Each structure stands twice: as structure tokens, then as C-alpha cells.
Amino acid sequence: MEKVRRNALDISLESETAADMIGAGARVGDFWALLKPRVMSLVVFSGFAGLYVAPGHIHPLIGAVAVLCIAVAAGASGAMNMWYDRDIDSVMSRTCGRPIPKGYVAPEQALAFGLTLAGFSVMVMALAVNFAAAALLAFTIFFYVVVYTIWLKRRTPQNIVIGGASGAFPPMIGWAAVTGSIDWASIALFLLIFMWTPPHFWALALWRNPDYTKAGVPMMPVVAGMESTKRQMLLYTLTLPLIALAPVYLGVAGWVYGAVSILLNAGFIYHAWRVLKSADMIWPKRMFAFSLLYLFLHFAMLMIDRAPGLITLFGLGISA
Amino acid sequence: MSEQQNNALQAEKQKRLKQRNLALAGALILFVVLVFVISLVKMGGA
Numbered sequence A: 001m002e003k004v005r006r007n008a009l010d011i012s013l014e015s016e017t018a019a020d021m022i023g024a025g026a027r028v029g030d031f032w033a034l035l036k037p038r039v040m041s042l043v044v045f046s047g048f049a050g051l052y053v054a055p056g057h058i059h060p061l062i063g064a065v066a067v068l069c070i071a072v073a074a075g076a077s078g079a080m081n082m083w084y085d086r087d088i089d090s091v092m093s094r095t096c097g098r099p100i101p102k103g104y105v106a107p108e109q110a111l112a113f114g115l116t117l118a119g120f121s122v123m124v125m126a127l128a129v130n131f132a133a134a135a136l137l138a139f140t141i142f143f144y145v146v147v148y149t150i151w152l153k154r155r156t157p158q159n160i161v162i163g164g165a166s167g168a169f170p171p172m173i174g175w176a177a178v179t180g181s182i183d184w185a186s187i188a189l190f191l192l193i194f195m196w197t198p199p200h201f202w203a204l205a206l207w208r209n210p211d212y213t214k215a216g217v218p219m220m221p222v223v224a225g226m227e228s229t230k231r232q233m234l235l236y237t238l239t240l241p242l243i244a245l246a247p248v249y250l251g252v253a254g255w256v257y258g259a260v261s262i263l264l265n266a267g268f269i270y271h272a273w274r275v276l277k278s279a280d281m282i283w284p285k286r287m288f289a290f291s292l293l294y295l296f297l298h299f300a301m302l303m304i305d306r307a308p309g310l311i312t313l314f315g316l317g318i319s320a
Numbered sequence B: 001m002s003e004q005q006n007n008a009l010q011a012e013k014q015k016r017l018k019q020r021n022l023a024l025a026g027a028l029i030l031f032v033v034l035v036f037v038i039s040l041v042k043m044g045g046a
Helices: A014-023 A027-036 A037-051 A060-083 A107-129 A131-152 A159-165 A170-179 A184-207 A209-215 A225-246 A255-277 A282-308 A309-315 B003-042
Strands: none
Touching: A014 A209, A027 A060, A027 B003, A037 A170, A037 A184, A037 A282, A060 A107, A060 A170, A060 B003, A107 A131, A107 B003, A131 A159, A131 A170, A131 B003, A159 A184, A170 A184, A184 A209, A184 A225, A184 A255, A184 A282, A225 A255, A255 A282, A255 A309
């Protein structure tokens, strides 16, 4: 029988006591889970990378506050996403263990938690860092919650193509925290994540297809079929190298980034090709894992390339 | 619900309430410290 908590309390989910517990019994860990910590970590990393590579100077403490605001805003967006998606989350095996479908946190608590954190993160960003970064942060939260979660997710197979923009904003926010503006180089970092998102999510959607079908979410494999999705994934990965190398043309990154990017893009295209040619779900899973490494290494290399003294350390004398 | 279950439930509720209050207090203290330090940096006193 379904239990209300993962502890010693042996109470049926339908009982009055269970309802009572939901109102007063959420643990701190349940609120932490609402923030989607794993998603938050990648957002924080890309936001920090944008801040690190941006030209100009920012006080280290103000920089840390900017990254904290990005993290809190990402968590707030996650909480509001879980509030809205609680009905489909309870149907899908990947998400049925989340705090709201499990009954650990009441939906209105999650919404209040998300709204409060979103408000605080934008306010602190505006007061401590600058208005450009705060405006971008507010727009990102709006885009993820309203445009992606509420509007697009259940209506179109292009949901994550357009909605992916919300995950692509953090490096721009980090950049704006330093410069107070939006520049071509920050747009290039945005585009890298934006174009990376469809093959990344569709790789997941391929092997989670029954889940999405059951929940009625029109992901590309559900609507257009497996083959069409795989072809589109390959097209995106073929387009990505031009965008991934843009930071080199724009002078934000040097040859270390460029060389690693070429290798990573070759790997990504190879994975997409194998996904297209295979009927099982092994390659989509591998591609999903590789896509995470792809993005992580791009931003890591971007920072390593800009690290003071790196070029001198290796005695190579070539830099952006 | 038996009295034993009810007691266990009340104890669990109290425990979680205390944990949430402590977390909230920690977050508020962190926020105050953050505002204080940001003010120092902004005023050029750091």
C-alpha cells in the first residue's frame, strides 16, 4: 500500500491523517527536491561560465551573489514547473516520485515557495548586481514557467525547441552581470545551449516515449515518430559545430576550446548517426549521457581557455 | 487511529515543523548577512 512518508508512519494515502500530514508535514528535503538540484547544477555551471568569460571586472562577492541568484531562480522555476505539471508527473515513471505527486508537499505550498524564491532572486539581482541581469533573470523565469511549462509543453512537439531558450539564458545572465549588456558573444553562448537542447531532450524522449505517450505530452517521438525525430536530431547536431565554434570567431575562446569543440561535435554527430541507424534504445541513452558531457566540457574549456596564465603555463603563446 | 499512532504522528509533525523553522531561520539569517555584505561592497568598504 502507498505510504504517506518514507518513514515509520504507516498511514494510507487516502486517510484523513494523510491529508493532515500533507498540510503540515513537508520536510526540508522535500522542498529541496522541488528545486530540481541536478538541473540547477548545470544552469549554475553555465551561468558561472558566462560570468567568468565576460570581459570586464566584477567584485568576487557580487559575482557569487549573481550565481546564487541564478541558482535560486532556476530552483524557483523548477518548483513552479512541478506545481503546474503535478497531474502528468504522477503518470510518468520518471517523475512520479516527485514531492507533489507523492503527496509530500501540497501544490499551493510548492507554488508559494517558487514564487517567493523567484521574487527574491530577481530583487537581489537587481539591487546587488545590475538591472540588465535582473531583467534577463525575470524573463528566463517567465519563459520557463509560462511560455514553456504552461503554454508550449502540452501543445506542440516544438515544446523543447522553443522552450529550450529558458535553459539557454543563464550564460547570458552571467555575462550581463559583468557587462550590464547583451553582446554577440553572449548570444553565441545562448545559441550553443539553444541548439543543443533538442537533440539532448529528444534522446531522452526516445527511450522515455511510452512515458510521454501515457501522459499525453506531445514530444517529438510521440507526434512525428521515432525515425523523423532521429533525423531531426542528426540535423541539429550537424548545425551545432558552426555555433559551437562561434566563440572562437568572436574572440571569446581560443584554440584549446576550438580543438576540444571540434572533437566533441564529431562525437555528438557520431552518436546522432548511431541513434539514426539503431533500432534499440542503447544509443539514445548513450547520446543523452554524451550530450551532458558535451555541454559541460564546452563551458569548462571556455573557462580553461580564459584562465589567467594557462597559455603561459604551457608555453604555447597562443590565445584568444 | 490508535493513541499510539496519534502520538507518533504528533511527534513526527513537531519534528518536521522544527526542521522547517530552523531552515527558514537559517535562510533569513543568510539573507541578512548577504544584504549587509553587499552593502559594504557597494559602498566600497570591503
